[in-house]
Each structure stands twice: as C-alpha cells, then as structure tokens.
Amino acid sequence: MNLTKNVKWTRVQNAVAAGTATTNTSSIDMQGYESATFMISIGAVVSSGTVTAHIATSSDDSTFNDVEGTSIAWTDADDNKVGDRIGKAARAVLAL
Numbered sequence: 001m002n003l004t005k006n007v008k009w010t011r012v013q014n015a016v017a018a019g020t021a022t023t024n025t026s027s028i029d030m031q032g033y034e035s036a037t038f039m040i041s042i043g044a045v046v047s048s049g050t051v052t053a054h055i056a057t058s059s060d061d062s063t064f065n066d067v068e069g070t071s072i073a074w075t076d077a078d079d080n081k082v083g084d085r086i087g088k089a090a091r092a093v094l095a096l
C-alpha cells in the first residue's frame with residue numbers, strides 16, 4: 001500500500017499558547033473515510049502543567065459528542081513529544 005496515495009493530510013489547528021482555554025480544532029469531513037488520525041505536537045509543558053486531548057464526533061458538523069476512551073494527557077515530563085490517537089472522528093479538543 002502506498003500511503004501517499006491512500007491518505008489525506010489536513011492541518012486542523014495552528015499552535016496555541018499554553019494556558020489557553022479549551023480549544024476545538026476545525027472539523028474534518030469523514031465521508032468516504034473509515035477513520036482519522038490526529039497528530040498533536042506538544043512543546044514545553046510548564047512545571048506541574050497538563051495538556052489533555054480527546055476526540056469528538058458529529059453527524060451534522062454542528063453538535064459534537066465526546067468519544068469515550070479517546071482521552072490522552074501530557075505532563076511536564078512529556079515536553080516536546082508528539083502524540084496521536086487513531087479512530088473515527090471529526091475534531092480534536094485540546095485543554096491547555
């Protein structure tokens with residue numbers, strides 16, 4: 001399988017400063033696709049700080065519902081790492 005021909009890459013969020021309230025990424029259209037992967041690049045996390053992310057889906061691109069079991073968290077021990085979560089999804093929700 002050639003991933004460059006079978007995968008669509010879409011940037012859904014620019015960098016966000018630490019301490020920002022919950023941020024919803026742009027949604028992606030899942031029609032014609034079976035799943036999505038969100039890649040989240042984490043910069044420096046302040047001492048005792050936490051960054052969390054989870055997936056939310058929608059049938060109308062307006063009302064989103066959290067997907068159970070998709071939450072992932074990073075602490076100051078996880079500075080400058082990349083995290084990903086695979087699943088059927090429409091957007092990522094970041095709490096900074």
